[in-house]
Amino acid sequence: MLDLTLLGTGGGMPMPNRFLASLLINYKGNKILLDCGEGTQVSMRICSTGFKSVDLILITHTHGDHLNGLLGLLSTIGNSDRVDPLTIIGPTGIVDAINGFKILVPYLPYDINVIEIKENEDFIYKFKEVEICALYVSHSSPCVAYSFYLPRRRKFLREKAEELNIPTKYWKSLHQGNPLNLNGNVINPEMVLGENRGGIKFSYVTDTRPLNSIKDFILNSQLLFCEGTYESLDKLDKALKNFHMTFEEAATLALKGNCEELILTHFSPSILNPGDYINNAQNIFSNSYIGKDHQSIMLSFNEK
Amino acid sequence: MLDLTLLGTGGGMPMPNRFLASLLINYKGNKILLDCGEGTQVSMRICSTGFKSVDLILITHTHGDHLNGLLGLLSTIGNSDRVDPLTIIGPTGIVDAINGFKILVPYLPYDINVIEIKENEDFIYKFKEVEICALYVSHSSPCVAYSFYLPRRRKFLREKAEELNIPTKYWKSLHQGNPLNLNGNVINPEMVLGENRGGIKFSYVTDTRPLNSIKDFILNSQLLFCEGTYESLDKLDKALKNFHMTFEEAATLALKGNCEELILTHFSPSILNPGDYINNAQNIFSNSYIGKDHQSIMLSFNEK
Numbered sequence: 001m002l003d004l005t006l007l008g009t010g011g012g013m014p015m016p017n018r019f020l021a022s023l024l025i026n027y028k029g030n031k032i033l034l035d036c037g038e039g040t041q042v043s044m045r046i047c048s049t050g051f052k053s054v055d056l057i058l059i060t061h062t063h064g065d066h067l068n069g070l071l072g073l074l075s076t077i078g079n080s081d082r083v084d085p086l087t088i089i090g091p092t093g094i095v096d097a098i099n100g101f102k103i104l105v106p107y108l109p110y111d112i113n114v115i116e117i118k119e120n121e122d123f124i125y126k127f128k129e130v131e132i133c134a135l136y137v138s139h140s141s142p143c144v145a146y147s148f149y150l151p152r153r154r155k156f157l158r159e160k161a162e163e164l165n166i167p168t169k170y171w172k173s174l175h176q177g178n179p180l181n182l183n184g185n186v187i188n189p190e191m192v193l194g195e196n197r198g199g200i201k202f203s204y205v206t207d208t209r210p211l212n213s214i215k216d217f218i219l220n221s222q223l224l225f226c227e228g229t230y231e232s233l234d235k236l237d238k239a240l241k242n243f244h245m246t247f248e249e250a251a252t253l254a255l256k257g258n259c260e261e262l263i264l265t266h267f268s269p270s271i272l273n274p275g276d277y278i279n280n281a282q283n284i285f286s287n288s289y290i291g292k293d294h295q296s297i298m299l300s301f302n303e304k
Numbered sequence: 305m306l307d308l309t310l311l312g313t314g315g316g317m318p319m320p321n322r323f324l325a326s327l328l329i330n331y332k333g334n335k336i337l338l339d340c341g342e343g344t345q346v347s348m349r350i351c352s353t354g355f356k357s358v359d360l361i362l363i364t365h366t367h368g369d370h371l372n373g374l375l376g377l378l379s380t381i382g383n384s385d386r387v388d389p390l391t392i393i394g395p396t397g398i399v400d401a402i403n404g405f406k407i408l409v410p411y412l413p414y415d416i417n418v419i420e421i422k423e424n425e426d427f428i429y430k431f432k433e434v435e436i437c438a439l440y441v442s443h444s445s446p447c448v449a450y451s452f453y454l455p456r457r458r459k460f461l462r463e464k465a466e467e468l469n470i471p472t473k474y475w476k477s478l479h480q481g482n483p484l485n486l487n488g489n490v491i492n493p494e495m496v497l498g499e500n501r502g503g504i505k506f507s508y509v510t511d512t513r514p515l516n517s518i519k520d521f522i523l524n525s526q527l528l529f530c531e532g533t534y535e536s537l538d539k540l541d542k543a544l545k546n547f548h549m550t551f552e553e554a555a556t557l558a559l560k561g562n563c564e565e566l567i568l569t570h571f572s573p574s575i576l577n578p579g580d581y582i583n584n585a586q587n588i589f590s591n592s593y594i595g596k597d598h599q600s601i602m603l604s605f606n607e608k
Contacts, residue, residue, distance in 0.1 A: 013380060014343070016350045038376045039318070039343055046320045064376050064409070072342045072372045076317060100407040103400070105368070 002027055002130075002150060002200055002299045004223075007043040009274075009291040011206075011229050011244075011266035012065055019043040019293050020065050021266040023204060023225065025148065027130055032056045033073075034146065034204055040069035041076050047294050052080040056127055059090035060206055061143035062097045071101055078108045085111040089125060089134070092116060092142040117144055135217040137208030139243040147203040147217055152301045155194035164191065200299045203259075206266045209240070210249045218257040222299055225291065226250040228264035231277035244268075247277055251284035265291040306331055306434075306454060306504055306603045308527075311347040313578075313595040315510075315533050315548075315570035316369055323347040323597050324369050325570040327508060327529065329452065331434055336360045337377075338450065338508055344373035345380050351598050356384035360431055363394035364510055365447035366401045375405055382412045389415040393429060393438075396420060396446040421448055439521040441512030443547040451507040451521055456605050459498035468495065504603045507563075510570045513544070514553045522561040526603055529595065530554040532568035535581035548572075551581055555588035569595040 003026040008019025020037025024044065031054045033040075044051065054077060060066055070088075077086065088098055098114045117123045119142070123134040129151065134144040156175040161168075166187060170180050180187040203218040206227040218224050229244035230236075239246050245253075247264060254262035262285055267274045274290045281288035307330040312323025324341025328348065335358045337344075348355065358381060364370055374392075381390065392402055402418045421427045423446070427438040433455065438448040460479040465472075470491060474484050484491040507522040510531040522528050533548035534540075543550050549557070551568060558566035566589055571578045578594045585592035 013383075014346045014376065016346055038373065039346065042318045042320055042343065064379050068376045068408075069342065071375055072318065072368050075368050079317075097408060100404055103404040103407070104372075 001301075002148070002202070004202075004297040004299065005047050005049060006225075006263070006265065006291050006293065006295045006297070007040055007047065007049075008037070008293050009265040009267055010037075010065075010269065011227065012269050014038045014065070015269050018267065018269075020069070021206060021227070022069075024049050025130075027128055027150070029053060030055050030128055032058060032127060032130075032132075034058045035060055035066040035206075036069040036073055037065045038068045041073045043293065044073075047296075050080070051077045052082045054082075055084070055086065057086065057088045058132070058146055059088065059094055059097075060145070060204075061091055061139060061141050062093040063141060063207070066207070067097060070098075071104060074101060074105050074108060074112075078105075078110065082110050085113050087113045087115065089115045089117065089132075091134075091136065091144045092119065133217070135213060137205065137214060138211055139207045139209075143207050145203065145205040145208065145214060145217060147201065147221065149199055149201045151199040152197045154196060157192050157194055160192045166192070198302060200301060202299060203257075205253070207244065209243055210245055210253045214253060215256045218253070218259060221257060221259045222302065223261045223263065223297065224254050224257065224259040225263050225265055226253060227266035228274070228281065229266055229268050231267075231271050231274065232280050247280040247288075248284055251281035251288050254288065255285045259285075260287065262288045263291045263297075264288065305605075306452070306506070308506075308601040308603065309351050309353060310529075310567070310569065310595050310597065310599045310601070311344055311351065311353075312341070312597050313569040313571055314341075314369075314573065315531065316573050318342045318369070319573050322571065322573075324373070325510060325531070326373075328353050329434075331432055331454070333357060334359050334432055336362060336431060336434075336436075338362045339364055339370040339510075340373040340377055341369045342372045345377045347597065348377075351600075354384070355381045356386045358386075359388070359390065361390065361392045362436070362450055363392065363398055363401075364449070364508075365395055365443060365445050366397040367445060367511070370511070371401060374402075375408060378405060378409050378412060378416075382409075382414065386414050389417050391417045391419065393419045393421065393436075395438075395440065395448045396423065437521070439517060441509065441518060442515055443511045443513075447511050449507065449509040449512065449518060449521060451505065451525065453503055453505045455503040456501045458500060461496050461498055464496045470496070502606060504605060506603060507561075509557070511548065513547055514549055514557045518557060519560045522557070522563060525561060525563045526606065527565045527567065527601065528558050528561065528563040529567050529569055530557060531570035532578070532585065533570055533572050535571075535575050535578065536584050551584040551592075552588055555585035555592050558592065559589045563589075564591060566592045567595045567601075568592065 005024040007022040010018035023034040025032040125132045131149045202223040203221045204225045228247045309328040311326040314322035327338040329336040429436045435453045506527040507525045508529045532551045
């Protein structure tokens with residue numbers, strides 16, 4: 001199970017009525033922060049997320065509306081008594097950016113480990129059981145999309161275990177895939193495990209034009225967070241010029257990617273009420289929704 | 305006349321219910337920003353101050369709650385089409401800090417001129433007609449207080465000018481202090497000007513313990529903005545440890561400095577409602593008030 005909190009849904013610049021687009025992912029109390037514009041730490045306070053247990057920060061790109069809040073957040077995490085190292089992952093430019101921050105915040109009680117994602121190389125990072133993939137997209141500076149996959153264990157078939165007279169104290173280890181030597185008989189986990197089951201997949205795509213490669217990257221996501229910087233195709237010229245998407249383009253991406261649900265985010269400051277334009281997305285992909293600041297979403301395994 | 309806008313009144317860290325302490329000073333449409341924590345630009349938007357006409361930024365010290373918002377604000381000022389150079393003034397450390405920002409925001413359409421105030425040297429800076437002085441105070445990092453003085457012109461005595469048969473077209477130049485040669489007779493401005501008149505003085509003191517030197521620095525201010533990080537003398541141990549003041553100490557400073565009015569600011573996040581404790585200040589200095597985010601104050605010349 002993954003708990004997600006949409007810390008903000010704004011793009012471009014910090015505004016009075018909307019926090020900048022950012023997502024907090026909570027997996028068993030360990031947290032991943034995705035993007036951190038100015039004010040993200042304030043939104044974290046409103047959502048009472050805490051700071052100490054942020055173990056990983058993912059940055060889509062080094063534009064200020066996705067990065068500047070890190071300057072203060074690094075200090076705030078330090079003030080939360082964190083001493084464990086923190087990992088920051090981002091595209092080309094992230095090492096230089098974090099080095100810049102380190103000049104401004106030279107004394108932190110924890111180490112920062114920065115990983116710069118290479119272009120033209122597959123990127124997979126394991127956070128606990130969660131597999132994180134990154135894909136370079138098309139923006140005015142190096143920018144990546146992220147997808148997250150939490151695999152699901154195969155079902156433990158207790159009736160099979162009972163048939164084989166396996167004492168219950170060995171069940172957990174077998175479920176974890178470890179063979180068992182029971183009085184000279186080797187019990188293979190395969191003998192007591194059900195079929196493979198799909199895990200939880202969700203994706204986060206922002207600050208890019210729609211690309212075919214994104215469609216493959218987000219394929220079959222239970223949930224797609226996608227930028228809808230502009231509310232309608234009428235603004236396509238701006239979307240093209242600034243390397244962003246319209247609501248229609250985001251919905252088309254969700255459709256092509258066979259996603260189950262789309263949450264739009266990263267709204268231009270010019271959009272006062274994104275809900276006024278949701279039809280532009282729903283006419284293409286009915287399960288389209290407007291992201292709301294401080295919205296919580298719980299993702300569970302789909303099948304039984 | 306000076307128009308002041310209290311952009312925020314919080315100290316320590318950005319919080320949901322209070323912007324970080326910052327002041328915007330508007331003199332004839334030219335603006336001075338004093339301190340810039342995370343979120344200051346959002347408060348500027350709420351107050352519709354505009355960004356392009358910020359000509360001068362004064363920083364009290366380089367702690368994050370007074371500085372971090374500059375990272376995004378410099379870009380936002382750039383996006384406002386400003387091309388005129390911008391001056392940033394601050395204490396020891398400001399040059400390094402701004403150099404750090406320049407790494408993170410390398411492309412701005414205007415030049416930044418940084419002035420680092422030297423310790424043990426008088427500092428006076430002239431912004432239009434406003435004289436700005438700085439004083440090193442006592443904090444855990446180099447920190448300065450600022451005072452502002454707008455002199456008032458002497459009154460033009462029109463009855464004297466009429467007695468001397470000076471045509472009205474020369475009055476303005478005489479009022480500005482220029483002598484006049486009228487048909488061979490030299491008219492000295494002293495002949496048509498009234499007595500010296502007091503100008504507008506206000507001061508801004510934050511992140512320091514009270515000092516005797518501050519009392520002299522703020523002397524006779526029409527208005528003193530002073531930090532009241534802690535609400536009562538019960539917190540004196542914290543005030544001493546963290547180099548801050550209590551409400552009582554700020555009020556005592558206003559009293560000793562013969563100020564006309566005190567506005568408290570830079571409240572600790574632990575103070576939910578500073579107004580609950582205003583008596584702690586008013587018992588010492590009756591013209592004490594709690595600063596409010598987005599409050600506007602107009603300072604006019606006192607005497608006629």
